[in-house]
Amino acid sequence: xxxxxxxxxxxxxxxxxxxxxxxxxxxxxxxxxxxxxxxxxxxxxxxxxxxxxxxxxxxxxxxxxxxxxxxxxxxxxxxxxxxxxxxxxxxxxxxxxxxxxxxxxxxxxxxxxxxxxxxxxxxxxxxxxxxxxxxxxxxxxxxxxxxxxxxxxxxxxxxxxxxxxxxxxxxxxxxxxxxxxxxxxxxxxxxxxxxxxxxxxxxxxxxxxxxxxxxxxxxxxxxxxxxxxxxxxxxxxxxxxxxxxxxxxxxxxxxxxxxx
Numbered sequence: 001x002x003x004x005x006x007x008x009x010x011x012x013x014x015x016x017x018x019x020x021x022x023x024x025x026x027x028x029x030x031x032x033x034x035x036x037x038x039x040x041x042x043x044x045x046x047x048x049x050x051x052x053x054x055x056x057x058x059x060x061x062x063x064x065x066x067x068x069x070x071x072x073x074x075x076x077x078x079x080x081x082x083x084x085x086x087x088x089x090x091x092x093x094x095x096x097x098x099x100x101x102x103x104x105x106x107x108x109x110x111x112x113x114x115x116x117x118x119x120x121x122x123x124x125x126x127x128x129x130x131x132x133x134x135x136x137x138x139x140x141x142x143x144x145x146x147x148x149x150x151x152x153x154x155x156x157x158x159x160x161x162x163x164x165x166x167x168x169x170x171x172x173x174x175x176x177x178x179x180x181x182x183x184x185x186x187x188x189x190x191x192x193x194x195x196x197x198x199x200x201x202x203x204x205x206x207x208x209x210x211x212x213x214x215x216x217x218x219x220x221x222x223x224x225x226x227x228x229x230x231x232x233x234x235x236x237x238x239x240x241x242x243x244x245x246x247x248x249x250x251x252x253x254x255x256x257x258x259x260x
Contacts (some may be wrong), residue, residue: 001199005133008152009195012129013188015156016122020184023171033240036232038161040241043228044248046125046220050214052256053151054128054217057135057143059211072164072210077108079211080218084124084237088226091120096160111170118187121227124219125155126191130198131205131212138206150259154252159188 008098055073062069092103106113135143167184171177175182198205198212203213232241 001137004149005137005199008133008148009129009192011149011152012125012155012159012195013192014149015159016163016188017185018190019165020158020167020188021182022164023167023177023180023184027177028170032234033238035165035242036234036238037244038165039228039232040244042158042161042250043224043232043241044166044245044250045154045226045252046228046248048249048256049128049151049154049250050217050220051202052253053132053147053154054213054220057132057147058213058217058218060142061210061213072208073214076211076214077218077221080124080215080220081222083119083215084219084222084226086247087120091116104136111175115166115183115187117227118162119190120160121220121223122159122188122190123194124216124223125159126194127198128216128220129191129214130195131209131216133195134199134202134205135203135209135213137199138209146259147256150255153259154255155191159191163188173205195206 055077057075058076059069062072065071089103092106092108108116129148129152132143132148132241136145136148163184167180168189170180170183175183229241
């Protein structure tokens with residue numbers, strides 16, 4: 001792998017780390033409106049990335065199939081949905097502001113399950129970056145370095161509020177700033193690991209690239225619909241999450257079109 005690829009797979013992790021560092025500069029808690037805004041923004045970025053960086057390239061890769069060119073994208077998308085559904089049932093985790101954990105019964109601490117919830121939806125983001133960079137390294141599938149960089153930057157931008165979303169609630173529950181920061185950083189470690197493993201499996205992935213691109217898209221859409229949208233809509237009616245979603249969607253769309 002070249003240096004550009006290493007930078008690309010680490011950029012999203014830096015975004016998470018910077019977001020987690022907010023715990024050193026802010027109060028113990030964030031208002032509900034701020035939480036909604038951060039969650040909505042992250043959801044918008046993920047949906048736009050799923051469409052422009054993953055599904056559209058998957059369709060382009062399958063053009064030779066003619067009217068059946070939708071098939072790899074549709075199949076891969078559903079496999080991604082079902083994969084995250086399976087993880088959702090196998091990994092104990094606790095969503096922010098929820099009282100009851102999901103997944104198998106466990107004696108894990110509440111803080112651990114909060115981190116696992118964020119880690120769970122970081123998995124498809126890491127795989128998405130890895131798949132796109134695997135395509136870039138293959139040098140024959142039409143994925144450019146700038147296009148891959150656009151996805152990395154977009155995910156890094158939405159990881160910034162994600163890092164804050166995990167570290168700030170931990171701080172509000174009485175955890176020290178340093179420990180809350182470490183937990184926030186650890187929640188993002190899975191992304192570069194997932195990206196690296198995906199790139200190392202490039203020989204298997206590139207021949208089926210449309211399926212893997214849409215797989216990552218399906219997994220990310222699952223996270224948005226199952227977790228981020230409900231979290232952004234909790235409590236009294238508000239348009240904050242909706243408007244922030246639109247902002248995030250627009251930012252990611254601009255990045256992908258301008259750099260791709």
